[in-house]
Amino acid sequence: MFKKLATATLVAGALLTSSVQADQWHMPTPYGDANLPTQIAYGFAEDIKNGTDGNIDITVHSGASLVKHPEIPRAVRTGQVQLGEIFIGIMGNTHPVFKHDNIPFLATSFEDAKRLWEAAKPQIEKQLDKEGMILLYTVPWPAQSLYTKAPVNTLEDLEGLKMRAYSPSTSRLADLMNTTPTTVQVPEIPQAFSTGIIDAMITSPSTGANGQAWDYLSHYTDIKAWIPKNVVVVNKRAFLRLSDEQQQVILDAAAAAEAKGWEGVRKTAAEDTATLAENGITVSEPSDELMAELQKIGDIMVKEWEQEAPEEVGAILSNYR
Numbered sequence: 001m002f003k004k005l006a007t008a009t010l011v012a013g014a015l016l017t018s019s020v021q022a023d024q025w026h027m028p029t030p031y032g033d034a035n036l037p038t039q040i041a042y043g044f045a046e047d048i049k050n051g052t053d054g055n056i057d058i059t060v061h062s063g064a065s066l067v068k069h070p071e072i073p074r075a076v077r078t079g080q081v082q083l084g085e086i087f088i089g090i091m092g093n094t095h096p097v098f099k100h101d102n103i104p105f106l107a108t109s110f111e112d113a114k115r116l117w118e119a120a121k122p123q124i125e126k127q128l129d130k131e132g133m134i135l136l137y138t139v140p141w142p143a144q145s146l147y148t149k150a151p152v153n154t155l156e157d158l159e160g161l162k163m164r165a166y167s168p169s170t171s172r173l174a175d176l177m178n179t180t181p182t183t184v185q186v187p188e189i190p191q192a193f194s195t196g197i198i199d200a201m202i203t204s205p206s207t208g209a210n211g212q213a214w215d216y217l218s219h220y221t222d223i224k225a226w227i228p229k230n231v232v233v234v235n236k237r238a239f240l241r242l243s244d245e246q247q248q249v250i251l252d253a254a255a256a257a258e259a260k261g262w263e264g265v266r267k268t269a270a271e272d273t274a275t276l277a278e279n280g281i282t283v284s285e286p287s288d289e290l291m292a293e294l295q296k297i298g299d300i301m302v303k304e305w306e307q308e309a310p311e312e313v314g315a316i317l318s319n320y321r
């Protein structure tokens with residue numbers, strides 16, 4: 001039985017290689033399989049495999065298992081892997097245009113986040129191009145809200161706490177909130193809370209629910225401060241080597257993936273917020289005072305951001321507004 005199967009596979013393999021050699025591509029992603037962006041990545045890889053009759057076979061390496069998250073941009077740029085998924089905000093130090101993704105209160109509804117994305121996209125594509133990468137699609141996260149071990153009514157309640165940061169912009173935000181920024185990757189969140197490395201974080205209901213936040217904190221204040229995104233990018237040389245038909249299959253799969261993200265995120269946002277409450281976390285609306293204080297910080301961050309690259313950031317802001 002096994003032998004027969006093996007022979008059949010060999011014959012099929014020989015037939016395949018005699019016509020066109022299948023391209024084995026590798027796609028590192030930062031987050032685990034429970035996350036919407038990762039599920040979309042699997043579907044994207046499958047669409048491409050089907051659309052190219054198996055000639056482009058992409059292996060998705062989820063949860064930073066092949067390449068650590070901060071290294072993914074470089075791995076794609078240098079062609080170490082053909083494509084990869086990246087949280088846009090972590091590229092904030094590469095060029096300020098990437099910071100559009102983590103500016104508090106610039107875009108807090110999915111509609112506005114999508115408009116901001118359309119406004120930022122030409123600038124993002126330009127910067128990626130300079131680094132030898134092509135943008136394929138984006139997947140939004142649910143809005144980012146505040147997780148703590150005690151109720152928060154004003155910023156004073158957070159003073160001096162250690163706040164998780166996941167990008168240059170969120171480090172700056174933690175400073176402006178009079179907290180201490182500490183960079184922690186998603187898989188390390190539970191341990192960072194239980195060992196006191198961090199006391200608070202701002203992230204999605206999905207990341208809180210996936211990490212069972214109820215085990216180490218008690219309050220979720222729904223400030224909905226920004227809607228960040230992942231991008232999937234492909235190495236330019238790897239892409240341009242393909243036939244026009246193959247390129248089109250990838251672009252079509254990317255468009256489908258992007259549509260799935262904007263649609264699916266609304267559902268996961270609602271479900272995961274409910275999961276937090278069901279597991280005993282106190283989910284509450286922010287006080288007007290807290291929102292006013294945070295809004296002021298958001299205004300400062302927009303100004304600082306614009307000063308960093310007046311031309312490019314100015315273009316994004318005027319497109320958006």
Ligand code: PCA
Pocket residue numbers: 087141142166185186203204205206207228
């Ligand atoms: N989860 C990821 C990125 C944004 C989000 O909601 C994180 O916390 O790192």
